[in-house]
Amino acid sequence: MELLLFILPLFFALSVLIIPKQGVRAYGIIGSLAVLGVVIACMMQYNNDGTTHYFVNKPWLAGITLSFGYDGISLLMLLLTAVLVPLILVSNFKNELAENRLFTSMVFFMQLGLIGVFISMDGLWFYIFWEITLIPIFLISWWFGAPERKAALMKFFIYTFVGSLAMLAALIGIKVNAPTFYIEDLKAVTFTCKTACWLAMGFFLAFAVKIPIFPFHTWQPDTYTKSPMAGTMLLSGIMLKMALYGMIRWMIPLFPEAVACLQWPVIILATIGVVYGAIIAIKQKDMKRVFAFASMSHVGLIAAAIMVWDFDALSGSMVQIVNHGLVAVGLFLAVEIIERRTGTRNLADLGGFAKQAPKFAFWFAALAFASVSVPLTSGFIGEFLMLKGLVQFDMIAGIVAGTTLILGAVYTFRAYQLSMYGPVTRDQFADLHWSELVVLAIIILAVVILGVYPALITDFVNPSLKVVLETLSTPSGL
Amino acid sequence: MDALLIVFASGLISLFAAFAKKPWLVVGSAMAGLLAAIIVIIGQLQTGKAFFDFLTYEGLAFDEFALLFSLAICVLSLLIIGIGYERFKENPVHTGEYVGLLLFSATGAMIMTAYTDMFMFFLGLEILSIPIYVMAGSNKTDVRSSEASLKYFLTGSFATGIFLFGLAWVYGATGTFKLQEIQMRITEMDTLSPILMIGVLLIMASFVFKVGAAPFHFWSPDVYDGAPPAVTGFMASVVKIAAFYAFLKMFAICFGQGELFLFWKDALIVMIIITLFVGNLSALRQVRFKRLLAYSSITHVGYTLILFVSQVDYFFTAGFLWFYMFAYGFSIVGIIAVAIAVNDPEDRIDGLKGLGKRNPFLAVVGIVALLSLAGIPPTSGFFAKYILFSAAWKSASWLVIIALINSGISIYYYLKVIVAIASPAEETTEKIKLSPLTVVVLTIALVGMLGFSFILPLLN
Numbered sequence: 040m041e042l043l044l045f046i047l048p049l050f051f052a053l054s055v056l057i058i059p060k061q062g063v064r065a066y067g068i069i070g071s072l073a074v075l076g077v078v079i080a081c082m083m084q085y086n087n088d089g090t091t092h093y094f095v096n097k098p099w100l101a102g103i104t105l106s107f108g109y110d111g112i113s114l115l116m117l118l119l120t121a122v123l124v125p126l127i128l129v130s131n132f133k134n135e136l137a138e139n140r141l142f143t144s145m146v147f148f149m150q151l152g153l154i155g156v157f158i159s160m161d162g163l164w165f166y167i168f169w170e171i172t173l174i175p176i177f178l179i180s181w182w183f184g185a186p187e188r189k190a191a192l193m194k195f196f197i198y199t200f201v202g203s204l205a206m207l208a209a210l211i212g213i214k215v216n217a218p219t220f221y222i223e224d225l226k227a228v229t230f231t232c233k234t235a236c237w238l239a240m241g242f243f244l245a246f247a248v249k250i251p252i253f254p255f256h257t258w259q260p261d262t263y264t265k266s267p268m269a270g271t272m273l274l275s276g277i278m279l280k281m282a283l284y285g286m287i288r289w290m291i292p293l294f295p296e297a298v299a300c301l302q303w304p305v306i307i308l309a310t311i312g313v314v315y316g317a318i319i320a321i322k323q324k325d326m327k328r329v330f331a332f333a334s335m336s337h338v339g340l341i342a343a344a345i346m347v348w349d350f351d352a353l354s355g356s357m358v359q360i361v362n363h364g365l366v367a368v369g370l371f372l373a374v375e376i377i378e379r380r381t382g383t384r385n386l387a388d389l390g391g392f393a394k395q396a397p398k399f400a401f402w403f404a405a406l407a408f409a410s411v412s413v414p415l416t417s418g419f420i421g422e423f424l425m426l427k428g429l430v431q432f433d434m435i436a437g438i439v440a441g442t443t444l445i446l447g448a449v450y451t452f453r454a455y456q457l458s459m460y461g462p463v464t465r466d467q468f469a470d471l472h473w474s475e476l477v478v479l480a481i482i483i484l485a486v487v488i489l490g491v492y493p494a495l496i497t498d499f500v501n502p503s504l505k506v507v508l509e510t511l512s513t514p515s516g517l
Numbered sequence: 518m519d520a521l522l523i524v525f526a527s528g529l530i531s532l533f534a535a536f537a538k539k540p541w542l543v544v545g546s547a548m549a550g551l552l553a554a555i556i557v558i559i560g561q562l563q564t565g566k567a568f569f570d571f572l573t574y575e576g577l578a579f580d581e582f583a584l585l586f587s588l589a590i591c592v593l594s595l596l597i598i599g600i601g602y603e604r605f606k607e608n609p610v611h612t613g614e615y616v617g618l619l620l621f622s623a624t625g626a627m628i629m630t631a632y633t634d635m636f637m638f639f640l641g642l643e644i645l646s647i648p649i650y651v652m653a654g655s656n657k658t659d660v661r662s663s664e665a666s667l668k669y670f671l672t673g674s675f676a677t678g679i680f681l682f683g684l685a686w687v688y689g690a691t692g693t694f695k696l697q698e699i700q701m702r703i704t705e706m707d708t709l710s711p712i713l714m715i716g717v718l719l720i721m722a723s724f725v726f727k728v729g730a731a732p733f734h735f736w737s738p739d740v741y742d743g744a745p746p747a748v749t750g751f752m753a754s755v756v757k758i759a760a761f762y763a764f765l766k767m768f769a770i771c772f773g774q775g776e777l778f779l780f781w782k783d784a785l786i787v788m789i790i791i792t793l794f795v796g797n798l799s800a801l802r803q804v805r806f807k808r809l810l811a812y813s814s815i816t817h818v819g820y821t822l823i824l825f826v827s828q829v830d831y832f833f834t835a836g837f838l839w840f841y842m843f844a845y846g847f848s849i850v851g852i853i854a855v856a857i858a859v860n861d862p863e864d865r866i867d868g869l870k871g872l873g874k875r876n877p878f879l880a881v882v883g884i885v886a887l888l889s890l891a892g893i894p895p896t897s898g899f900f901a902k903y904i905l906f907s908a909a910w911k912s913a914s915w916l917v918i919i920a921l922i923n924s925g926i927s928i929y930y931y932l933k934v935i936v937a938i939a940s941p942a943e944e945t946t947e948k949i950k951l952s953p954l955t956v957v958v959l960t961i962a963l964v965g966m967l968g969f970s971f972i973l974p975l976l977n
Contacts, residue, residue, distance in 0.1 A: 102907075163903070166894065167894035167895050167899070168894075170893055170894045170899075171894060171895060173893075174888070174893070178939065181936060181939060182939065189936070193929070193932060193936075196928070196932055197925070197928055197929055197932070200893075200925065200928045201925040201928075204921045204922075204924055204925050205921075207903070207906075207921065208906075208917065208918055208921050211903070211906055211907045211910050211917065212910065212914065214907060215907065215910050215911050
């Protein structure tokens, strides 16, 4: 049945190309819900003891194995993907784009790649799926993005591809010492600290570009701004989570020796990114750019918390990964809602929509609160646990990263205030369409439920996180 | 041997079939001959028996690898004749010559895979090269084509001269033409004679010239650019396969031992690095499509040559080389098909714009082929590159890292072509019609580009 995880997206990606135009909207949503069904069935099946459940595990060729399986962490990422893709399709419902066969097909190809990344337990397959995701997202943005997108997208592709090549080099470097690419075989290899550092850097480059961590972020604001809404949502909602997942699943377990030397540099860079992204977000005029930099700031904190490699911090980062995925999709939808109605995202030209569209004002406000992690939203739990880990690791790093809470409030509410309050700038501002309402409501509900009862996530991933933490071969410095 | 005879015979037949002035007859007989050759080769690979066993000549030995490489040569020649058919049809009087020459050239390529002495190798090289000199100039009204032909002829014969000169030195040092005996003589030597070393260097220079590695690459952009696209495709795939395997065979068997290996290895490494950077950096600013392809193929030569210095077992090296060249050949077929179908007189990269609208299938083939050339998974180009790099990592990890950096550079110009294909058209938007034959060939190439890696387990 798990094979359906591959077959369904592939089937829908190809079959949507021959569906009549009117049916594409519904077909896409049906397809993504079907995938969601399969993922939920997998979750039901999984006995939550933290071990990896393999559904295929056999040697293939040239040291590459067919190992696909999942544990709690993978399942959570799968669930995030499977939930977000229908949400993205629904939020796109009002756009003409939703009727486009190619677009819907590319979304399914993207989903195929993402699912592959999360269930590959073989290094080379991980790399293959990692690269596969790049092509559909590039094409989505290239075909359907803003008019002056080309330079930004070339930059994006080259950046991420070069980063991935570094990972390929590291994979080859570790494979020559191991019989196969199977994750357990790779974990069994031990290195001297110096070699491990070099190889781990290869992985880190690939992940740092995708996350993005300062100073590898320069592709990100432009690409986010120039992509169509669905592309931005895919990028920030799911795609950068691949890199965070990759850190937890591959980078650190494969090179535990490197943690000692990489820990500090990564945490410093990530913390710089947290503050830097937030400060730049405050100054932005374009609403989408505000949330692009905000995304960079939030994710930098997650990366730093993962690098602390502490149980609570990891569990907090898992909560925050889910939270950020949901909230980022919501925020970019809010931007899109404004842009659809007014044709601009420039904060100086906006204002006064709260009076005209009270429903939208309410849900957008709820999203803004979720984004700045007030208690009762899942962001609070996540950021609290992560900051706790960081403070325990190093007081100063914790405090500097903690400023994200304050700065986050500043840029989020500045964007909210400038767009929703103030003098009325438009004669008309239609309130929410049902499709927009559904997406926002689902996101807010999920965020609040997880904020009140985060054990839904933590109980699910903690056994797996324990296993990942325990099986590190050398506990040096940990 | 059987396949060699069949290909040669079908070359003759298609030459005579040309008298009927019916292109389909010529192409049909050529393709039938190549298909028969493919079947015979596969049969021989499985049973290990040849029909014309009694015809064996000691200068030629169709061992397993010679057969595998011949298979690649036949398959790719078949595909290239298939995609070139549209062009041949425009000029029915000359179809027989093109197709016949192409098959004779393929015969030479097969001899080059199976040679066991230097004499036979030289014959194969000439049989391979001379038809190409003619074919490169087959667009007689086009100045570029004539230039390509003349350039290729002059530089090619110069390289042949260098080879013969080097061969004379090697003969002087060892006293024999046979590969096995040369190897024995060299292992018997206490110290390497300088005569031998000079000979090896000269031979290497001629090989490097033939495959088009820097600094012996100057002919290739002009020739690739000027020659008719099908001939360019033939040169980039079949000729390279033959030249590379002959190169590998000679240098792994004869000159691959101990001190001698260390002697030419350093020279080759320097050339690899120059090749990679020259090919890539020159490709960045090209505006003409086939010229870009020429520089990209120079880069691929650089990647492939890494195998030669990677000190892996001969059998693995040959297997990897086969896989790499075959995968590369499929991508070349796909790309050349796009160039032929678009038929932009100025051959600009921008001329590919709007291909997605003009013919979606062709656009998909083009994009997959470019992804395969760039080495992006899940195409076979990626697997080929991965296998090559992982084979070389142990002995030359820094060289692999340089190659990976070059892959990073190369993505820029491949991406430029990919986005040109994916962009809307500027002027013409008339549909491109593909003949059924082209569609079949392209489907084979597409399957090859996407699924070729799945035959890897069979290699073991």
